[in-house]
Amino acid sequence: MVELTKETFEAEVLKAEGTVLVDFYGDGCVPCQALMPHVHAMEDTYGKDIKFTALNTTKARRLAIAQKVLGLPVIALYKGGEKIAECVKDDATVENIEAMIKSHL
């Protein structure tokens, strides 16, 4: 899982080849911590098709807002520099995230 910073987001996500998953989380976001191990498990399954990354939004607030992320957790898919899908907050269940990944393989 590639840990992103506000400096590396553009190169690692927006300018990357193929599909990139971004796990937007934050310090003190308990639901984000709950999701993290499940996202890591999904990387084991889908990591060869999709690049898995994570961004700590507490340290990258403006970048998150520019990506239209104003509430956590968000698991998003990017392709060609655009956000093509996302699971937000209560919709970010393991089942929904996996379905989202599968539909963009």
Place this chain on the structure above:
Amino acid sequence: MDKLYDVIILGAGPAGLAAGLYSGRYRLSTLIIEKAKDGGQIAITDEIENYPGQMVEGESGPSLIARMTQQAEKFGAERASDTINKVELEGEVKVLYGSKDTYRCKVLIIATGAFPRPIGCKREGEFMGKGVSFCATCDANFFEDMEVYVVGGGDSAVEEAMYLTKFARKVTIIHRRDELRAAKSIQEKAFKNPKMAFMWDTVVDELHGDGILDGMTVRNTKTGELTRVDADPDDGMFGLFGFIGYNPRSELFTDMIDMENGYIKTDDNMHTNIPGVFAAGDVRVKSLRQVVTAAADGAIAAMQAEKYISNSEI
């Protein structure tokens, strides 16, 4: 899985963890199933002051729950991370069908708790995570130095609003009546806080914005008058947090267990109408929903589970 547990506990909030602790100490084989993170509602609360015996300084919901979890596991409670989608409660063996596995037990303790009640305004769903939130500890950071609105008038609304003043430059409580329900000590702190403002007799009617929340229409509950509230143009956005109560998480048991408005009915000993099925914590019909009462319910349910199992022939 093949193992037949003595007790399965659904939910690892304070009710479930206390039940797990007591069940473990009774030497009952115990499994606690949790789909998210331990702690339930209290895990997303920054500060807790009213749990008897807690650390008075610096205790957060997560720190209290971490100790409860450790304690339950010390006495032998096993853990599974799974979502239960279907249950079979009739008969001597209860069956729980999860996304990952199937589980069997002699006794089921339902400690599934509750989830935040929506604000109920138009276009609320559209702005979830785009300005609307029910988790201040998750999302306060996005609104640093901006304006934030909190809907509600009870303890939670006022306490979460106070937490938000550490981040936002202004926090406005929107309450549908002209006085708060919160405890007096909490109200006093709120009124003294220079960053707090209040909109009385007001409810949120509709939200506005293109992808991100930047406006709302509010309604005066006494006059019916509608007023437009817009984000500061330099901010371009604001936060709207809802703390107006909870709905019980009991959908799994609809048409199976006696309920009242979705809350599970039990007697004083946590018995539901189904033998071998107990309920503990916020999911129950009760007068006070707090960590301390949830923990008490869990202990009682575990003790009743022990009695039930030793009296039965399973």
